[in-house]
Amino acid sequence: MNCARNAAKSGVRRYVEVSSGEMTNTSKGLVKEDDKVIPITSVAKYKYEVEKELKNIPNLNYTIVRPAIVYGIGDKTGLTRKLIIGSLYRNLEEPLLILWKGSTPCNTIHVEDVCRAIWHLSNLPEATGGTYNLVDSGQTTQDMVAKIVSLLFGIKHEFLGTVFSSLCKNDLNKIVCEANDKHSIPWAEACSTSDVQNTPLSPFIEKDHIIGSSIQMNGSKLINGSNFVLNYPTITADLLKQIVDDFIKMNLFPKTLLDSTL
Structure with a gap:
């Protein structure tokens, strides 16, 4: 809120x-945008209060x-966490088990389209005081992401379904702890093998990441209402591989985890 107050005092043309x-x-x-919304995650809860x-x-x-x-080069918290976790399962030699269903919506947006949309709206007079969903047109689901992750790292995955996942709801804290324990050692070993000495990337997850809530957004206000054109309408294997390749170039991601055939 301090940034917003200072922006008002300074008379900035637009605060996004x-x-x-x-x-x-x-x-x-x-x-x-005009629906009565319910924040899903802790971060979204506080973001909505700011709104x-x-x-x-x-x-x-x-x-x-x-x-x-959000996904794309430089992303550390969106789909990158799924890439990191998926990369560990080739050496673990077991399928990646995923809570809920493959059809669960987890809509996405490329980071470059986010930046372009912000600039586009900041120069649009009628966007003053407005709220805009930033979402691609691919209607991304858990299954779409899982298939790409499996392809990139040469692994298999399984969805545990709604019934089993619902039974796990009371034990999510335990599941998170067990998952973090399971992933931390192979991640550290892979970093050591590839001489990755210091990285901001981590397979660490929180409860918010596995609660199974759908993220499905209507982006027509931005696309149709302001004539914004997406450069990246849907996720692809090449786009997600670019994220990993970029981190490997900076020696932040263990290169030994990427399938060398791709």
């Missing part, structure tokens, strides 16, 4: 608040954007 698309609505359909406070700041010309799950 990057919120979160990790929200759902009461109808369980595609989430629109509501912005309109109370005098003289602030603001626009709110709600990105879906």
